Amino acid sequence: MKFTLKIWRQKDSQSKGKFAKYSIDNISADSSFLEMLDQLNQKLITDGGSKPVDFTGCPVHFDHDCREGICGMCGLYINGRPHGPDKGVTTCQLHMRKFKDGDTIVVEPWRSKAFPIIRDLIVDRSALDKIIQAGGYISVKTGAAPEANSIPVPRYLAEKAMDAASCIGCGACVAACPNSSVMLFVGAKVAHMAYLPQGKPEASRRVQAMIKAMDECGFGNCSNAYACEYECPKSISVTHIAKMNRDFLFASVCHEKEVISSGS
């Protein structure tokens, strides 16, 4: 297969970026999107050895790690959609057979104020880490693993928690949202612990702290577009956002009562 690629090139967060055009052929329909980019980079390296190149002739920088849909590193905006045209897959799992031979493919980084561009297609997603640091944990004494059946968990709750825990932190929900909202990610992270007995003691403090961190990082609010759920490679449900909002309201009211009853 052959393709024309229009790829966003940007030297660093301070420089102005632009699209650069590349032609590539001899791509197997069974290649993944990242393997296709590997082939392009190999070509750019080979061509660069024989003739002088400007910045856009250097290999394209893009993030990746597991290439198995697990780590969430490989987010690319492909033809106007986070992770490209396939449903329920990450960019590393997207295959070139999903495109037509001769297609022009436009590749951009995630676009969000909270995700500044580091270089080309790589963005700084450390805002997600800040949200996790604010409350995405439970406080327990470490030591030997406890007996697995010491805290029974109803199966329906375990399944809900596992569904939420399948979020890989890729940031596609932010890229898809017209408001750059990260509420699907935060909702999933809040829910996966709130459903389990181990996560309940800190549930109120957690939801308040994570929402505060979310606001401080500059993400927008949910506007019910549902684009996040549609584009999420793990099909995380927007019902987690609804649960998070309910938990936040409950936590705020209870906190308010505590303040009134303590007279402070």
Ligand code: SF4
């Ligand atoms: S909710 Fe989905 S799109 Fe958002 S970070 Fe998690 S896996 Fe990625």
Ligand code: FES
């Ligand atoms: S490289 Fe890990 S999810 Fe794509």
